[in-house]
Amino acid sequence: MPVTTSTPEIVSVKDLEKRFGDFTAVDRVSFSIDRGEIFGFLGPNGAGKSTTIRMLCGIITPSSGSGQVAGYDVVRQSESIKQTIGYMSQKFSLYEDLTPVENIRFYLGIYSVPESRWDERTGWALGQARLEEVKDRLTRELPPGWRQRLALACALLHRPEILFLDEPTSGVDPITRRHFWEFIRGLAREGVTVFVTTHYMDEALNCDRIVMINEGRIVAMGSPGEIVAEACPGEAKATLNDAFIRLMTRTERVQGPG
Numbered sequence: 001m002p003v004t005t006s007t008p009e010i011v012s013v014k015d016l017e018k019r020f021g022d023f024t025a026v027d028r029v030s031f032s033i034d035r036g037e038i039f040g041f042l043g044p045n046g047a048g049k050s051t052t053i054r055m056l057c058g059i060i061t062p063s064s065g066s067g068q069v070a071g072y073d074v075v076r077q078s079e080s081i082k083q084t085i086g087y088m089s090q091k092f093s094l095y096e097d098l099t100p101v102e103n104i105r106f107y108l109g110i111y112s113v114p115e116s117r118w119d120e121r122t123g124w125a126l127g128q129a130r131l132e133e134v135k136d137r138l139t140r141e142l143p144p145g146w147r148q149r150l151a152l153a154c155a156l157l158h159r160p161e162i163l164f165l166d167e168p169t170s171g172v173d174p175i176t177r178r179h180f181w182e183f184i185r186g187l188a189r190e191g192v193t194v195f196v197t198t199h200y201m202d203e204a205l206n207c208d209r210i211v212m213i214n215e216g217r218i219v220a221m222g223s224p225g226e227i228v229a230e231a232c233p234g235e236a237k238a239t240l241n242d243a244f245i246r247l248m249t250r251t252e253r254v255q256g257p258g
């Protein structure tokens with residue numbers, strides 16, 4: 001059973017760490033996320049973003065530290081976490097030799113959605129993905145943006161409390177990205193918590209709060225405006241992209257080349 005608390009936090013981690021042999025991918029990170037928040041997790045390639053998400057989703061076990069997701073312990077209750085969350089990876093995760101309808105039915109079974117609700121949830125998913133007219137085509141024949149919409153709809157079939165999105169708009173066109181974020185903001189208004197990683201700074205501006213991470217360590221935390229103001233003091237025209245570059249460069253300079 002999940003731990004019952006009065007806190008508004010749906011995610012809370014303390015000194016979470018993941019080591020692979022002598023390599024520390026995530027180095028004692030601590031943060032919390034409120035229910036209904038759009039929470040951004042930004043950093044360069046190899047910074048530890050995907051490893052953190054995989055620990056929070058119950059896919060891999062932390063080496064040390066503690067955390068809870070939707071009231072479940074990330075170490076002891078990983079299987080319960082998987083049934084509570086929605087997860088969309090940066091690599092397309094559906095079966096390309098199945099049709100959209102077949103993919104939806106497969107994930108309805110994976111998420112243990114009662115069969116009595118399958119027709120309703122299938123119709124909902126096709127509508128959200130705007131794929132009604134191509135529901136019986138092979139998924140591999142669909143454009144990348146359409147496949148991403150299908151993957152997002154499948155991640156929401158069981159009405160999760162929190163949705164993890166790992167670079168969800170990588171490789172899709174700007175119009176698709178805009179529609180994607182309109183949908184994400186709508187989910188947040190309905191109370192769904194969204195944890196998202198992205199390399200697009202314009203997308204990160206949609207987040208209520210952001211954590212920036214580099215070489216496994218948190219280097220900044222706050223709203224987009226707060227991070228820009230702190231990283232680029234006195235620079236009225238500074239952008240989140242400017243702040244990101246400055247923070248990542250500053251971390252590399254402090255830690256040195258080796």
